[in-house]
Amino acid sequence: xSADFLDTNVFIYLFDDADERKRAVAExxxxxxxxxxxxxxxYQVVQETLNVMTRKLGAGTDDARRFLEAVLDxxxxxxxxxxLYGAALDVRGRYGFSFYDALIVAxxxxxxxxxxLSEDLQHGQRVGDLTIVDPFRASSG
Numbered sequence: 122x123s124a125d126f127l128d129t130n131v132f133i134y135l136f137d138d139a140d141e142r143k144r145a146v147a148e149x150x151x152x153x154x155x156x157x158x159x160x161x162x163x164y165q166v167v168q169e170t171l172n173v174m175t176r177k178l179g180a181g182t183d184d185a186r187r188f189l190e191a192v193l194d195x196x197x198x199x200x201x202x203x204x205l206y207g208a209a210l211d212v213r214g215r216y217g218f219s220f221y222d223a224l225i226v227a228x229x230x231x232x233x234x235x236x237x238l239s240e241d242l243q244h245g246q247r248v249g250d251l252t253i254v255d256p257f258r259a260s261s262g
Contacts, residue, residue, distance in 0.1 A: 125160045126229035127151070127196065128239030129169040131256065136178050143257050150238060150256055155195060163199035163228035165221070199228040216248060226251065 127150065134140070134147035154160030170193060174180040180188070199205070205227055212230075213223035222242060229237045229251050237253045244255040 123159070124232065124234045124236075125150075125154065126225070126232060126234040126237045126251075127154060127160050127162050127166065128225055128237065128241060129166050129173070130240050131238055132166070132170045132192070133173050133178075134257070136174070136180075146256050151192060155192065158195075160196050161198045161229070161232040161234055162193060162196045163225070163232075164197070164201055165224055165228065167193045167197055199232050205231055212248065218242070 131147050131150055134143045135151060137144045137147075150160075167189070171185050171189060174185050174188065175182070205224070208227040208231065209220060209224040212218060212226045213220055216223070216226070218226060225239070226237065226242075226248050230249055235250060235252065237251055238256045239253060240255045240257045242253045242255075244253060244258055246253045
């Protein structure tokens with residue numbers, strides 16, 4: 122599968138009133154992902170997104186549930202497993218990521234994704250067949 126894995130920050134920027142450019146990028150990425158069905162998220166992204174929405178952004182239960190059903194659930198393909206945690210430990214050991222970042226990378230690899238869209242990791246870094254891409258990175262030139 123040639124798919125993108127979307128990290129939590131992509132969804133959080135959908136609600137960012139302070140940075141219109143990042144919000145527009147997030148809207149384009151998520152809209153495209155839903156329209157084309159070529160993106161993946163894991164349970165970790167679902168949990169983190171809902172936590173930030175309800176605790177930091179003040180979203181109510183009904184709004185969070187609608188976002189879960191309309192946006193996160195259609196993209197959700199990776200759940201927790203002993204194999205996934207083992208793979209995350211391997212990624213952590215080999216690449217030096219924090220455990221939670223390694224879990225995101227391991228989830229993207231488990232889904233067969235070719236790109237991991239995140240501003241939290243090193244743009245351009247490759248992990249196996251996976252390339253980390255910062256979709257919010259301003260183009261140079």
